[in-house]
Amino acid sequence: MGYAARTFSGKAGIGRVLASALMMSTAIIAGVVMTGGDAFAQSAAQTSFNVPAGPLGRVLTAFGRQAGLQVTYLTSIGTGKTSPGISGPATREQALARILQGTGLSYHFTNATTVAISQPAAAGGAGAAPAGRSRSIRSMCRARPRGVR
Numbered sequence: 048m049g050y051a052a053r054t055f056s057g058k059a060g061i062g063r064v065l066a067s068a069l070m071m072s073t074a075i076i077a078g079v080v081m082t083g084g085d086a087f088a089q090s091a092a093q094t095s096f097n098v099p100a101g102p103l104g105r106v107l108t109a110f111g112r113q114a115g116l117q118v119t120y121l122t123s124i125g126t127g128k129t130s131p132g133i134s135g136p137a138t139r140e141q142a143l144a145r146i147l148q149g150t151g152l153s154y155h156f157t158n159a160t161t162v163a164i165s166q167p168a169a170a171g172g173a174g175a176a177p178a179g180r181s182r183s184i185r186s187m188c189r190a191r192p193r194g195v196r
Contacts, residue, residue: 096142098132106130106146107164114139120164124152 098109103125109132111118116139133145143154143162156162 093136093138094142095136096133098134098142098146100130100132103128103130103146103150106132110142110146114142115160117161118164119157119161120152121166124164124166128152 128150130146133142
């Protein structure tokens with residue numbers, strides 16, 4: 048199991064090594080730039096939603112399935128809240144804004160496939176759970192894309 052070391056002698060050998068390194072780094076950079084563009088295109092794409100109005104938890108579950116997203120939030124912030132739902136074409140962001148309308152909640156994407164719903168921190172009581180309420184996180188799993196079994 049001997050390994051032979053290959054040496055490059057002269058300027059021609061070093062030129063080939065540098066050219067190979069340049070081509071590899073260019074390919075890597077191009078891949079990163081192209082991937083970022085795809086993520087933006089997916090975010091801006093419209094989907095046809097059919098999420099009926101109702102309790103916020105049920106509406107967020109239906110939205111997560113239809114959008115192909117994982118939606119996470121503390122169960123205590125959704126208790127007793129209702130949502131108008133959404134019907135028709137919209138981006139994920141537009142749909143979430145409509146679903147959360149009037150709830151006092153906000154959202155942010157933690158990555159390309161997960162959105163976190165949160166309540167803005169109130170002065171003096173930030174992070175404290177109301178008495179008798181669970182601090183558990185409710186999470187809806189992504190549904191498989193249509194046509195995939």
